Amino acid sequence: MIDDETLDLQLREAVPYINDDGFTSRVIAMLPVGRREPQWLRAMIVVGLALIGTGMAYFLSGGGSLVRQGMVQIADFPIWLLLVFAFGCGLVVGAFAVIFAIRKTPEVRNLTRLDF
Amino acid sequence: MELTDADLVARVLADDDQHAFGELVRRHQSSVRGLLRQLTRTDIALADDLAQEAFLRAYKNIRSFRGEARFSTWLYRIAYNCFREDARRRKELVGVDEEQWQAEQDPNTVDPGLRHDLMHALSLLPLHERTAVVLCCQNGLSHDEASRVLEIPLGTVKTNVLRGREKLKRTLAAWGPN
Numbered sequence A: 001m002i003d004d005e006t007l008d009l010q011l012r013e014a015v016p017y018i019n020d021d022g023f024t025s026r027v028i029a030m031l032p033v034g035r036r037e038p039q040w041l042r043a044m045i046v047v048g049l050a051l052i053g054t055g056m057a058y059f060l061s062g063g064g065s066l067v068r069q070g071m072v073q074i075a076d077f078p079i080w081l082l083l084v085f086a087f088g089c090g091l092v093v094g095a096f097a098v099i100f101a102i103r104k105t106p107e108v109r110n111l112t113r114l115d116f
Numbered sequence B: 001m002e003l004t005d006a007d008l009v010a011r012v013l014a015d016d017d018q019h020a021f022g023e024l025v026r027r028h029q030s031s032v033r034g035l036l037r038q039l040t041r042t043d044i045a046l047a048d049d050l051a052q053e054a055f056l057r058a059y060k061n062i063r064s065f066r067g068e069a070r071f072s073t074w075l076y077r078i079a080y081n082c083f084r085e086d087a088r089r090r091k092e093l094v095g096v097d098e099e100q101w102q103a104e105q106d107p108n109t110v111d112p113g114l115r116h117d118l119m120h121a122l123s124l125l126p127l128h129e130r131t132a133v134v135l136c137c138q139n140g141l142s143h144d145e146a147s148r149v150l151e152i153p154l155g156t157v158k159t160n161v162l163r164g165r166e167k168l169k170r171t172l173a174a175w176g177p178n
Helices: A004-014 A025-029 A039-060 A063-075 A079-104 A106-112 B005-015 B020-038 B046-061 B071-094 B100-104 B114-124 B125-137 B143-150 B153-173
Strands: none
Touching: A004 B114, A004 B125, A004 B153, A025 B020, A025 B046, A039 A106, A079 B143, B005 B020, B020 B046, B020 B071, B020 B125, B046 B071, B071 B143, B114 B125, B114 B153, B125 B143, B125 B153
C-alpha cells in the first residue's frame, strides 16, 4: 500500500493547472461598477464638510462669541473639576483605543477571546 | 517585484481597484475552480459558475477579509459555502443526494491510468471526506486552515483526512496500479 506522502503527491499531480481561458475577464465584467468613490475623494468630502460646518458655526454664533463665553466659563471652574473632567476624557479615549487595537490585532483577540 | 495578495487586497480596499482584484482572480482561479470541480464531481460548467459566484462574493465582501488567514483560505471558504448552498438547493429541487449518487456508481467502470483511477476513487468518497482530502492533501491546506474553511472542529478534519486517505489507498491497492 502506498504511503501518505506518495498519495498526496499523486493527488496534486492528478489535478493539472486550469488555464484561465477568459475566466478572469468574465468575473471582472460582472463586478459592480462604481461601487464607491476612491479613498482620497471621500477624505476630501469629509474635510470639506467639516470646514463648511465650522465656518457656519463660527458666523452663526456671532463671530465666535459663543466659544469665547465657553472658554471664560471653563476658566472659572475650580481646578480639581477640570482635572476630573480631563481624567474622565482620558479614560474614555483610552478605552476606545484599547478596543480598536484589539479588534485590529487577531493574535490579541484570539488570546483574550474577546469579540467586539 | 510582484505584489503579494495582501498588497492587492489593500489596493482593492483603498481605491476599489478592479485591476488588482483581477490579478487576485488570475492567481487563484485555478485552485478555486479545481476545488469546485472536485466537489461537484467534475461538472465543469457548474464548478465554473460556482467559482464565478465565489469571486463575486469575495469582491463584495472583501472588507470582511481581516488578513487572519491566507487570502486563498478565505477564498476556499467562500467557494465551499457557494457549493454547499447550491448542493442544498439542488437536493431540494431534484432530490439527488450523495448516497444516491454513490449507489449509482459502478466501481468497475474505471478509466485506465493511475490519474483517472485516483480521481475516480476520490469522487467515490463521501463529501465530507472528499472535501477534507482535496483541501489538505491536494491544495496543501493545514488541518487548522481546513477546519476554518469547512467550519468544523479540527479533530473532525483530521479524522476525515485519515479515513479518506485510507479509503483511497485501499481502493488504489485493489485496482492494482501500484
